[in-house]
Structures are given as C-alpha cells and as structure tokens.
Amino acid sequence: MIRVYVAGAYSDDNVIGVLKNIGRGEYYASQLFINGFAPFTPWHDKTFVINNWSANFHVSDFYEYSLAWLMVSDCVFIVPNHPGLKNWEDSVGTLEEIKKAKELYLPIFYSLEDLIKHYKK
Numbered sequence: 001m002i003r004v005y006v007a008g009a010y011s012d013d014n015v016i017g018v019l020k021n022i023g024r025g026e027y028y029a030s031q032l033f034i035n036g037f038a039p040f041t042p043w044h045d046k047t048f049v050i051n052n053w054s055a056n057f058h059v060s061d062f063y064e065y066s067l068a069w070l071m072v073s074d075c076v077f078i079v080p081n082h083p084g085l086k087n088w089e090d091s092v093g094t095l096e097e098i099k100k101a102k103e104l105y106l107p108i109f110y111s112l113e114d115l116i117k118h119y120k121k
Helices: 015-034 042-051 059-070 092-103 112-119
Strands: 003-007 038-040 075-078
Touching: 003 015, 003 042, 003 092, 015 038, 015 042, 015 112, 038 059, 042 059, 059 092, 075 092, 075 112
Parallel strands: 003 038, 003 075
Antiparallel strands: none
C-alpha cells in the first residue's frame, strides 16, 4: 500500500474551528483509505488526548510523532481549503510539513484526484 501523509490546518482560534478542521482532515484520510491507500493523519491525535485526558502531553510530542510518520511516507496529501475553515497556507504546522516533505523529495499532492491518478496508473 502507498503510505500517504495527510496534512492540513488543525488548530484554529476556537474549538468549533478545530473540530471542523479535524472532521475535514479525517474525511479526506477516509477517502484515501477507501481508494486503497494507507493514510496517516495527525487528526487522530485527538483520540490519544481524549482517551488519556490526565496524561501530561505536550504539543511538541505530537509534532515529533507526526514527523516520524512523514519521514516514512511515500507522499504527502494537502487537505484542500474550504470556505469558512482555516486554510492550509495559514497553518504553520502544514507549512513545516511541506518544507520537510520537499527536503525528503516526497511528492506533494494538493488534489485527491491527482494523487489517485498518479498512483492508479
């Protein structure tokens, strides 16, 4: 299976925005899975926190954890922007993930259709 690192805006200035960003990211990860890919998405981190609410997590722990997956991925998919939600261009984390992917010479896709066409030849 092709390992796809799914990146995009996560944080926001309010909890509703964060939840919508999570939903958007998990939706696209599920579409990749339905199409035969093996997606990794940082939005699943929420489960670690929710299920271990008393743990002493740090944001840096999750950055390191996500980057470990990015480094073994075959490509990166950037979740598309949608009106009313934070754009990936405004996400410091996403911009860092793109920078790291370029350093690793990983293909970066900004369209689900383009990614599918590329690997389903």
